[in-house]
Amino acid sequence: MSEATDADAPARGREVWIEKYRPQRLEDVVGHEHITERLRSYIRRDDLPHLLFAGPAGVGKTTSAVAIAKEVYGEEWRENFLELNASDERGIDVVRDRIKSFARSSFGGFDYRIIFLDEADALTSDAQSALRRTMEQFSNNTRFVLSCNYSSQIIDPIQSRCAVFRFSPLGDEAVEETVREIADAEGIEVTDDGVEALVYAADGDMRKAINGLQAAAVLGGTVDEEAVYAITSTARPEEIREMVTLALDGEFTAARAKLDELLVDSGIAGDDIIDQLHRSVWEFGLDEREAVRVMERIGETDYRITAGANEQVQLEALLASLALGE
Known part of the structure; x- marks a missing residue:
């Protein structure tokens, strides 16, 4: 790669780097060598099964799916690869119409086409049942690659038809x-x-x-x-530590002021603070009993915020509980 110059600086705001630096081959996907090697062996043997990629966002699921298509089809990968996002098209119609239309369409030079269904865990149960039947009907000329955050949301009949790969955080x-x-x-x-x-x-x-x-x-x-x-609107680890330490020491007012600073002045979302708290619990130097108590309260607060409760009220209640030793 050539080094950027000052003249290139304006282009930085127009070009999306996650696409510019997206790995083009499976061997370039970092952090999941044990997965990419197995996928490459399928391609070498020309024996690609249906695939299910499960894992959190930004860990290489979509990149791996596109890389498979590029390695199988070369320059013709776009004509033989259909990408759909199930979170945008949740209903049964997308399975019956778009997928079937693509699977039935004529093509030459390859034994099968690939359909990539992103965020498949957003599909309704009826849509997943229709997808299962479609996978059976077109298994001779179509391979499905499904990605999801939670494989538990995918019905068992689909999971049993796929080789399942679990992508962990990088x-x-x-x-x-x-x-x-x-x-x-x-x-x-x-x-x-x-x-x-x-x-x-x-x-x-x-x-x-x-x-x-x-x-x-x-x-x-x-x-x-x-x-x-x-x-990135991220709190520094020491700020999270200070807030929790103040609460554990019984200084609720100071801890609440710190929380307000993070939410209002720094503009950090409540669920992001919960995520950082969860990641940092074992870095607070707490004994095991205290750490377990903090983790329990974090879990309860996370559930309430996810269910739609006011995040500031819930976070303040979390700090109050820690300050009271409950």
């Missing part, structure tokens, strides 16, 4: 390596603490790390810790 080393490679390719100066902040904010999500790097770089200057935390 390791810090893989995220750091990619961030440094992109920064070098774009000619961006990133400090070590800036890289650490990107890795922390991403929490195993490569897409979030790359988007954070691009957003910080567009502002100009060196990408450091301060720029990353500001652009």
Whole structure:
């Protein structure tokens, strides 16, 4: 890759780096070598089964699906690869109409086409049942690749027809390596603490790390810790630690003030604070009993916020419970 110059700087705001640096081959997908090697063996043997990719966002599920198509079909991959997002098209019609139409259409030179159904766990039960029948009907000339966040939301008849691959959050080393490679390719100066902040904010999500790097770089200057935390609306680990420590010490008013600072001044969403609390519990130096108590309260608060409760009220109630020792 050629090094970016000052003349290239305006283009940084127009080009989406998650697409520019998306791996084109399975061997370039980082952090899941045990999965990509098995997928490559299917392609080498020309024996690709239906696939189910399960895991959190930004870990390589879509990238792996597209890479499979590119390795199987080469330059003709777009004509033989249909990508649908089930969260946009949840009903049974998408299974009956678009998928069947693509599976039935004529094509030459290949034994099968690939249909990639992203966020398949958003499909209704009726749509999944229709999909199961469609998979059976067109198994001779179509391969399905399904991706989801939670495989438990996919009905058993579909899971049993697929080779299931579970993508875990990416390791810090893989995220750091990619961030440094992109920064070098774009000619961006990133400090070590800036890289650490990107890795922390991403929490195993490569897409979030790359988007954070691009957003910080567009502002100009060196990408450091301060720029990353500001652009990603992420609380510093020490801020989360201070808030919880104050509550555990019985200083509810001070802990509440810190929470208000994070929610109002820094603009951090309540569910993001819950995620950071969950990640940081074992870094607070608590004994096991206290850590278990904090984790239990975090879980209860997370459930209530997810169910639609007011996030500020619930987070303040969490701090009050910790301050009271309950």
